[in-house]
Amino acid sequence: SKQKTWSDRFESALNPAIAIFNASIGFDIELIEYDITGSIAHAKMLAKTKIISDAEAQQLESGLSQIRTEYQQGNFNPGIEAEDVHFAVEKRLIEIVGDVGKKLHTARSRNDQVGTDIRLYLRAEIREIQQYLRKFQSALLTHSEQHVETLIPGYTHLQRAQPLSLAHHLLAYFQMTQRDWERLEDVYKRTNISPLGCGALAGTTFPIDRAYSAELLGFDNIYQNSLDGVSDRDFAIEFLCAASLIMVHLSRLSEEMILWASQEFSFITLKDTCATGSSIMPQKKNPDIPELVRGKTGRVFGHLQGLLVIMKGLPLAYNKDLQEDKEGIFDAVKTVKACLEAMTILLNEGIEFKTARLSQAVAEDFSNATDVADYLAGKDVPFREAYNLVGKVVKTSLAAGKLLKDLTLEEWQQLHPAFEADIYEAIAPKQVVSARNSYGGTGFDQVRQAISQAKSLLNT
């Protein structure tokens, strides 16, 4: 009959369907390198505290290292009978080093073990995602430097509002992803805390040294309460929050790119390496990349919601429900990295801004109306009065099929005697943008300063 996993309290093996249902090896194999690293630190700690001998710790370490090599070379593929990665490694260790392998689990439980593994995994992935964010930001910066004086319509309510420097528009995404980077920095702090040595829930009777194993593993701190240590997944929820916000930002940019690539906007051209066609409509060129990024946002939000719901009803301490934390975390990590990479490639080689079309776009609307009102307000006409007056001009111009720049000086002066010949200069698109030179505004000087600040952030 099949070998059973549990102590001699058990007389028979699990029902095969239940064994499959119970197992996590199918996905937690992802943690194997961290599991081995954690076990080596645990073995060293056991030797330092004389719970096992130095020679025994040596044997455990070399056996564990061998499993790492076997795994890396594709020669360690534990099946469902191992239940999870922790049992798989321990079982193989005993095969390799013999009975001494049975000492590894002294003063440890899979509960503090899995908590250690997932933290080691997540802290490494946080650093990776931060690198992906930096590459994405640098792609934004490259476009920004080229397009300080390229104008693009700015919208509120998706109605033409005021024209912008294209660089200013792109730098808004730089700022969002800068917050994302900083948020991950913060999540890292609460991820990098060691639960190892919390035991199953209550600590252990052995004279362990938690600070030592934590130090070996590069943790900044250790959990103060063993119950909290084995059952806390706050850091994972915080990570999924941070991941969700990254996706919000990528999804908003995606939405804009999809609009910009449409015939109605025509602000960008999609290059062949980053666009797709239709199986039936020969003329089509589709923005699949940003659409997929927008679509994948949903699954990351789902993983955040999933883990929140897993946690909300759990009594202390470990419950098997916690095994359900992993797939969502793994998938969120993979999705965020894949989306950041795809969007970075899209920015670097997949889009071209249609500058002629953009400069025509900002010249053909009433998005300089605020500037007429500002012009009058600058000549001591109270702003609200100026605002109403310009509203009237917009109405009559619309009816006459004219733009503000088409009004004669006479017409301007009939409206208000304060108008002079410099009104034409004041409402020219370039001037309108460059004049918004308040701190953080779209004025070219502001944008150039923003670019140099962004550049210096990239080097941190």
Ligand code: ARG
């Ligand atoms: N596979 C389990 C998990 O992912 C490991 C911890 C199991 N602990 C236990 N007492 N059943 O959470």
